[in-house]
Amino acid sequence: ATPLSVVVGVGRAAEKGVLIKRPEALQKLREARYVAFDKTGTLTLGRPRVVAVWGGDEVLNLAASLEQKSEHPLAAAVVEYARERNLKLSEPEFFDSIPGAGVYGRINGVAVAVGNEKILRGMGAELPPEVAKWAEEMREQGYTVVYVATEGKTLGAIAVGDQIREGAWEAVHWLKTRGVEPVIVTGDHEKSARAVAKKLGISVVYSGVDPEEKAKIVEALKSRGLVVFVGDGVNDAAALATADVGIAVGTGTDVAKEAGDTILLRGDITKVVEVFKISEKIMRNVK
C-alpha cells in the first residue's frame, strides 16, 4: 500500500502543476543515478529561430510549405521565418514525418524533404561539399542545421538557433550536487549537442539518435543505475516509457501523456528540481 504521506505529497505536487500518475515514481526518484535529458524543447526553449538559409527564399519557401504540417519546434521556426519574409507558401499535396529524421512530402508536384542526413539518404540526395562545410560552421556555433532536398538532389540548408532555457544550468547543477549524473540524449547532431552540453556543464552526450535509439540508450543506462528521462514529449514517448521514471515537461504531446511511469510537469525543467525536492521531503516523512 502507498504510505499516506506519499498520497499527501502527490496532492501537494498537483497544486504546483506536477501531475503524478503513480506515487511509486516519487519513491524511485530518490535513488536516481542518471537524469537523461532530451535537448530540443527540453534543455532549450524549443522555440528556435532561423539564423541563416543556404539557398535563399526558394529553399525557404519549399521547406516552410512542408513544415506547415509538422508540429516539431524546428518546423515552427522555419514557417515563422518564411512568414516574416512575406513568402507565399503552398499547401503540400502529401505529407509525412519520420520521427528523429524530418519530414517529406510533395509540393506542386515536386517531392520535397526537410531534415537531417537520414532524410537526404531517403531522397537519394548527396550532400554537396559546400553545403556540408556551411553546416559544419553553423554547428560549431551551436546551431542546428536541417537540409532541404528534392528527389536525388540537396537544394539547401537552414540553420536554426535555439536558446538554452532559463534555469536549465541551475537545475543541472542542483542534480550534480546530489550525485546524479546529467546526460543528454538527442536526435540532433553531435556538434550542436556538445555546444549545449558544454554551456550546461554536462559531459555525457548521446547524439544523432532516433526515438527508438533514445529508448535503447535509456535501457543501457538502466543496467548501471536508476534512470530518469526528462523530455518535452515530442518524439520522446518511448524513452519516457522505458526510463524508471519519465518526466514529461511543458506541453508534452498526448503520446507522452500515455507513457508508463511518468510525471507530467506544467512548466519547464526548473520544475524537475521541485519534483526531486517533493520526493526527498516525502521519503523523509515515510521513514
Ligand code: ADP
Ligand atoms: P531532440 O532529440 O533534440 O529533441 P528530435 O529527435 O526531435 O531532436 O529531432 C532530431 C533531428 O531530426 C532534428 O535535429 C532534425 O535534424 C530532424 N527533424 C525532426 N523533425 C524535423 C522537422 N519537422 N523538420 C526538420 N527537421 C526535423
Ligand code: MG
Ligand atoms: Mg525534443
